[in-house]
Amino acid sequence: MFEHIHRLARRLLPIRPLLVGLAACGLLTAGVGLFVFSGTEGNHVLMPAIILMLWAVTGLIFIDVFAELPRQPCASGDDWRGRWSTRLRQGLHWAFVLGFVALSLTVVDLSLHIVNAWLVDGSR
Numbered sequence: 001m002f003e004h005i006h007r008l009a010r011r012l013l014p015i016r017p018l019l020v021g022l023a024a025c026g027l028l029t030a031g032v033g034l035f036v037f038s039g040t041e042g043n044h045v046l047m048p049a050i051i052l053m054l055w056a057v058t059g060l061i062f063i064d065v066f067a068e069l070p071r072q073p074c075a076s077g078d079d080w081r082g083r084w085s086t087r088l089r090q091g092l093h094w095a096f097v098l099g100f101v102a103l104s105l106t107v108v109d110l111s112l113h114i115v116n117a118w119l120v121d122g123s124r
Contacts, residue, residue, distance in 0.1 A: 002069055002093065009066035012059070019059045026053030045119040050103070054107050065096050 026049045033045030 005066045006069045009063050012063050013067055016063050019056045023053050023056035026056060043121055047114050051111050051114055058107050061102060
């Protein structure tokens with residue numbers, strides 16, 4: 001499973017600058033929507049900007065965390081501290097996988113709530 005995630009992150013590595021730009025654009029647009037517009041006018045700009053920023057940052061986190069994998073432990077080449085350190089790093093990467101899954105599910109839920117609020121607000 002690590003290899004599949006690693007390959008996907010390596011394939012997405014060229015779009016990392018685009019994701020940084022989208023996150024910055026979302027942050028700038030959210031700031032404009034928050035401070036320049038008043039009332040519901042700002043919500044029409046603010047809510048999509050927040051969703052854009054959330055997904056861009058989630059993509060950046062995925063690429064940055066999973067583009068590099070810890071090396072596989074060698075049974076005879078390393079001493080016990082090297083093997084222990086490698087296994088600890090691999091366990092930490094599994095924790096990162098679980099944390100990223102939780103983060104992604106949270107972003108999906110938050111996006112759905114924001115889109116629902118935005119559509120209800122837009123229909124008024």
